[in-house]
Each structure stands twice: as C-alpha cells, then as structure tokens.
Amino acid sequence: MPHYSARIYVTLRPSVLDPAGTAVQSGLAHMGYSNVETVRIGKYIELTLEADSEDAANQQLDRMCDQLLANPVIENYRFELQTLATA
C-alpha cells in the first residue's frame, strides 16, 4: 500500500477572536514592527499514513480533521498530501 505524508493547517475561523494573536501583534509592535497589521495563530500538524489510494487518504484526513484535529465550531483546516517514495 502506498504511504503518504500530510501537512495539516488548522486556523481559527475569521469570526473568532484570537487573543493570543493580538498579544503577539503587540509584541511585534514593541520590537518596532508597527507595520504588522494582523496576527492569527493556528496549529500545524504533520503525519504520515498508509492508505489504498490518494482518494482514500484524503477522505480519512477529512474525517480526522472534522472529528479531532480541528474543532469545526471555531476552526477551519486544510491539508496537503504528498505520496512518499516506497522503500
């Protein structure tokens, strides 16, 4: 079975306030980067998996994100899938 690697990006939905992002933005401003306009902090997850096909891997990743890796109430997600060379 082919192996895949996935890079998963979990971000706060635009309607959700991000107090951590705001705090970081103020830190950047203290460094002198007062030109920074927005900061939003999310999560980045890497995983590898074995699946029948790219479609199957995509479907599984969607379910993983919907049920655990992201909380759809407050977060969006997207991922990039890459086929790994078989050893």
Place this chain on the structure above:
Amino acid sequence: MKFGIIVFPGANCDRDVAYVTRDILGQPTRMVWHEDSDLSDLDVVVVPGGFSYGDYLRCGAIARFSPAMQATVEHANQGKPVLGICNGFQILTEVGLLPGALMRNRDMRFICDRVPLKVERTSLLWTANYAQGQVITLPIAHGEGCYYADEATLAELEANNQVVFRYCGPDGAVDAEHNHNGSLGNIAGICNRQGNVLGLMPHPERAADAVLGGIDGLPLFESLVQALVAA
C-alpha cells in the same frame, strides 16, 4: 440515587465532587475510570474538572473519545442527567452534548477567583432550589473559559432558555465589566435543549461545604437529588 464521576488521566476535581455527593449528600458514588464503558448502574454522570489528557490539542478534545465518554453520550441520550464542570464542560462541548466551544480567556490569563453569577433559569432539575435571578458566588479556575458559539447557535440558546448561569456584578448586573473571560453573553453555564445535560465553568463542588468559604454550590446538587428522588 447513584452518582458516577469519570476519572481521566489529568482530572483533578473528581474527588471534590465525590466529597459532595458521597460525604455531604450521602449518595452512593462510583469513581468511573475513563476506560470503563458500562455506566448502566448510574443515575447521574459527572464529568469533573481538571486537565484531561493534559489538555493536549484542545481542552477536552481527546477525552471525548474515551469509552467512558461514549457511554456518557448514551446515558445523556436516554434523558438521564449529565453534569460537566469546568474541563467537564469543555469535554461536553467537544463531544457535542452541548453547543459552542470554550476558548482562551480574552485577557490570556488563568483566572482563579470567586465570582458572582446570576441564576437565569430555575425550571431545571439542576436549579430548582435557587430563586429566579438569584445572585450566587462560586469559585472559577480556568484559562479556557471564554464561551463562543456562532450567532445562530447563540440565538437558539437564548430562544430556548438554555443559558443557566451568567457572570454578573454583586448586584446582578450582567455587563462587560463583570465578564471575566470574555464569554459571549456573559455565559458561564448552559444546558441542552432537554435540560438533562448541564455544563458550567464555575465549580459548585468547591462551594458546598461552609469550611471552604461558601455553600452557594450546594443547592445545585440538592436540587438534583430531590428531583431524582421525587421522580
């Protein structure tokens, strides 16, 4: 009436709840390990506060998949009472028994305090022993207690009278000044549509014995026991 208190790795309020249900109220109480999936002997399931699974990924995200939580969902779907306190409230939202989510406090600080709360609804088995609009004081201790839900969900909560507790001033004023963590609508606790599932960030179990400095949490447990004994 038999209480069950779910014990997760990282839970730290489980014994506080047991002290109330077993020692103060004299009710049989079973500590339920998170891998236990048979809750059929229980009348009430309590999901206690703490830091289940280290709060990894998101508060409550991993706990929701434990066998005990899957059984708790079945218990709730049978119309039986489920109480989630603090981390327990977070878990109940993650598992979908309650709507919305609990996010990082607006001011980024962990808040440990005693705060006034307004009792918004008394027609529940949880709150019958309070007076409508009564201001009570309960401890809070959380870093992620900022209640969030989209506009439609929030409107539905209000329309169905599902907001049970709100942060308020000592005189009962529900305003921005007394909204400690930035929760939408000053929401501190909500119930599901049927009213058998209650989640709240404050700790009623830490305010049920006078030696701890307050007993405003005790009527919640007493209401429940009385309602179930009468049923």
